[in-house]
Amino acid sequence: MDVVIAGAGPTGLMLAYELALAGVDVTVLERLDARLEQTKGGALQARTAEVLDMRGLLGPIQARELPREQVGGHFAGLPVPLDASPWNTRHQYPISVPQWIVEEELEYAAVGQGAVVRRGVEVSAVEQDDDGVTVTAGGDTVRARYLVACDGAHSTVRKLLDVPFPGRPGTFRAVLTDVRLSSASDQVPVTAGHFSTLTKQGDDYWGMLVPVGERKYRFTFGRDGVASPDETQDALTALYGEETRLAEVLNSSEFGDATRQLESYRYGRIFFAGDAAHIHPPFGGQGLNLGVQDAFNLGWKLAAAVHGTADLLDTYQTERHPMAARVLRHTAAQRVFALPGASEDVVELREIFTDLMRLPDTNRYLAGMMSGLDAPNRIPDLELITDDGPTWLSTLLYPGRALLLDFGARTWPTARSSRVNVVQVKPDGEHDALLIRPDGLLCASGEAAILRMMDSAE
Numbered sequence: 001m002d003v004v005i006a007g008a009g010p011t012g013l014m015l016a017y018e019l020a021l022a023g024v025d026v027t028v029l030e031r032l033d034a035r036l037e038q039t040k041g042g043a044l045q046a047r048t049a050e051v052l053d054m055r056g057l058l059g060p061i062q063a064r065e066l067p068r069e070q071v072g073g074h075f076a077g078l079p080v081p082l083d084a085s086p087w088n089t090r091h092q093y094p095i096s097v098p099q100w101i102v103e104e105e106l107e108y109a110a111v112g113q114g115a116v117v118r119r120g121v122e123v124s125a126v127e128q129d130d131d132g133v134t135v136t137a138g139g140d141t142v143r144a145r146y147l148v149a150c151d152g153a154h155s156t157v158r159k160l161l162d163v164p165f166p167g168r169p170g171t172f173r174a175v176l177t178d179v180r181l182s183s184a185s186d187q188v189p190v191t192a193g194h195f196s197t198l199t200k201q202g203d204d205y206w207g208m209l210v211p212v213g214e215r216k217y218r219f220t221f222g223r224d225g226v227a228s229p230d231e232t233q234d235a236l237t238a239l240y241g242e243e244t245r246l247a248e249v250l251n252s253s254e255f256g257d258a259t260r261q262l263e264s265y266r267y268g269r270i271f272f273a274g275d276a277a278h279i280h281p282p283f284g285g286q287g288l289n290l291g292v293q294d295a296f297n298l299g300w301k302l303a304a305a306v307h308g309t310a311d312l313l314d315t316y317q318t319e320r321h322p323m324a325a326r327v328l329r330h331t332a333a334q335r336v337f338a339l340p341g342a343s344e345d346v347v348e349l350r351e352i353f354t355d356l357m358r359l360p361d362t363n364r365y366l367a368g369m370m371s372g373l374d375a376p377n378r379i380p381d382l383e384l385i386t387d388d389g390p391t392w393l394s395t396l397l398y399p400g401r402a403l404l405l406d407f408g409a410r411t412w413p414t415a416r417s418s419r420v421n422v423v424q425v426k427p428d429g430e431h432d433a434l435l436i437r438p439d440g441l442l443c444a445s446g447e448a449a450i451l452r453m454m455d456s457a458e
Helices: 010-021 046-053 058-062 099-112 156-160 229-240 287-307 314-338 344-357 360-371 447-457
Strands: 003-006 026-030 116-119 123-128 133-137 140-144 146-149 173-183 200-202 205-213 216-223 245-256 259-261 270-272 383-386 389-392 402-406 420-424 433-436 442-445
Touching (some): 003 140, 010 099, 156 270, 173 229, 344 360
Parallel strands (some): 003 026, 003 146
Antiparallel strands (some): 173 245
């Protein structure tokens, strides 16, 4: 086997799809017997939507989107929507979709490409040598060339390897639960809107109800002290009044705001991605999105290593570690504004920062950061005219191969372009030629630079 992935969450399944698409023999090991249909991460940010669009995966997910106001994202819950339109994206608003639906669609796509997903098998031992990794899971032993740990914040693989997970502990614990209501007051929202309109405080509780189906809500709540799952009705009453009555708790889990990140995402033939590599406060809907983008970066590089066409594995660390480090920084900063019980000084600072967010340059900066659209070397989804007619850049990236867009009908040496899809496009008066990586980031621009890049890759 080429690659074993521990964990069938969004990160692991995105990676499985990428590897299977590239012809890699890949198996996913998941400790749970069945997918937990809990809302958890509830929104896809714009850059994640672009990433999924580059593989034709967004459509089925977006078809199951929950009703939501067409409004931008948020920073620290402050009441100024973030405007992504200056970033030239086709996906200006977060897409409201429960995490389990993302997982379901990604698994369907990955299995369709040949990936294997085994459930009810928990990793219990990991050993590696110069040639590969031996994984014991569910009483079986699996041998692979590489192992990728996508098994979440409490990663078993990380613990088995005794890998340090430096950072700082959290300051609070809270409850995330899916509930059905038997009755609702007029304070209960009927549709999801901007984050700042959904958050509430009362009687030492803070929380928010977000509609996710018929009388079904994602309820997040905490209190001064430690919240417990059996407080659900008390929290509903405190925040939404006596008329809001609980019919059923569908599932429940706890979360916190600890901040930690691995120093290295690679340990020999073992890699870490998603929450197994980094955890952070849950502000701004970053976790699921960061993990999917980790997988998108690692997938084609790992496939190239398996096929022996390139050794780019160390660039996974150099490119993705700083992106997560930045998320850790800005979610920690958001905690100052977002947590209840703020001092008078923080309240005044919040007002000033809210005014700053209304300035176009500030809003653009925050929108790019929170959506991921300011990713280094990102190329917008260009509308192109090819010999076969009009198309989008994202469509041309469906095969998961590098792409050379030629705006000038040049002849490219066959030997140099054997691993690259070359597409002739109608001149647009702006571009000469663009060499684009399988993950949609710009590799080189202009004929001379592209030829040098291809020469160096031979």
